[in-house]
Structure formats: structure tokens, C-alpha cells
Amino acid sequence: MNGASREALAAARERFDALTDNTSVDASKLAEELAAVTALLDREVSLRRVLTDPAQPGEAKAELAARVLGGQVGGESIDLISGLVRSRWSRSRDLVDALEQLASAADLVAAERTGALDNVEDELFRFGRIVSSSSELRGALTDRRASVSAKAGLVRELLGGRADQVTERLVIRLVTHPRGRSLESGLDELSKLAAERRDRTVAVVTSAVPLSDRQKQRLGEALGKLYGRKMHLNLDVDPEVLGGISVRVGDEIINGTITDRLDEATRRMAG
16 A cells, blocks of 8 residues: 555554454454455445545545444444545555455454464464465365355365464455455465564575574574564475575565675574
8 A cells, every 4th residue: 555545554553453452342353343344345346435535525434334334343343444434545445455454453463362373373374385385275275166165164174173263264264355366465464464463573484404492593583683673483494495594574585695684694593
């Protein structure tokens, strides 16, 4: 997002954080309701355009949203959505993207409250690696001919009892409503959102051999100093990785044989 949409999302996230700081708010219910509204506005293009029409007064759009959604979602959801539609959006689709992000964030709040946020982060990453390594599984989960219930059932079969319920819900929503994204990019977005929830940056570390706990600690500390933020390491092993270790932070790939910054991090890790 950029321009007006970026500002609108930032304001929405502030309202969301203020709301979910109150532990009496049912975060799982909030996630379910926001996800349902996301699906509604993704389908109903005309409604979405009305709710993002810059020529319409913000209060009128908020009242329309309350009338349409009243009785279907709770007061907390309506308050958040009313704030969203009062804002200006560069594109009508950005409103839906923001709603989807808040729905996922609400599920992550639920995981955080039960102490499961770290597990959810790791499970999302591991599931992404499994998908990347299995074209058959990826094909089954992205098959446009398969029904929503069939895809959801497959995810439950894969994750049920093996992963946190929040992980399962997030993956099911992504698989059944990809909204034009690839499965891999959607999982990556969820992983980043989970990291942001803990005010951390995700570093995907691929090494030729498994790292020891001491090495992981050293590397995390070194990368944190280099980037100025606490880092969460998602670890993978590939015997053919160039230079023995490679780190990806966002769109930046740092290769151990050619980048001074990783050389510095590696020295610190070994020190």
C-alpha cells in the first residue's frame, strides 16, 4: 500500500492494538468476524466501492457499514470497520487487504495470549517449506477445481493435532481465499505479520549443516545489531548452500561468501 491507504492502515492498526490490549475482547471471535467481512467485501465489489468512495462523507459510509453488518458481527468489529471506511483509500481493494491483515492479527493476538505465538510462527514457516518441497501438495491446495470444503479438509488432515489451532485457521483461510496470491507468498506474509506482532524481524537462515543453540544465539545477536532490531530466525538446512550459510531478511539475501556483513555476523557467531 502507499499514500492514503498506508496512512489509513496505520491508523486502523493503532485502533486495533488499543482494542485488543483489552483482554476481555475475544480475539478469536474478532478474527472470525473480520475474516467473514473480508470475504464479503472481496465478493461484493459494488459495496466495496461505495464504502471507499472518496466523494461520500466518512460518517455516511460508517453508518452504511453498520446497517449492512449489524446483527452479523459484534460491536468491536463494527467499530473497527467503521473506522476503516471513514478513512481514505488509494484503491478500494486496499480496504479488503487491511481487513484481512487485521483478521490475521487478531488470530495472532489469540495465540499470544495463550503463549503459542512462537509456535505459530515456526509452524507457518515449516508448513511453507513443506509446500515448497512438494509440488503434489501445492497442486492439491491451489487447485481451482477443488471445493473450499475439500481444501479446508486437507489442511485439517495435515495440521489437525500437529499444529496450533491458530496456525490451522490461518492456513485454511489462506488456502480457501487466496485472493490472487501464491500460497508461498501468503504464508510468507503471515510469518512476517507474526514477527511484527513481537516487534521482530524474520531472518530465514539456510545452512549447510544444522546450527548449534550457541551458534543460533550468536547469529541472532549479530543480525540484530546489524539491522537494529531483534531478529527471529527461521532455520533450514541445505547441504548445497553457497558458502555454508545464507540469510534472507525481507528481500535482501546475504550470502556468506560474498557479503562483508554476513562475514562479520559469522565471526561474531563463532566468537
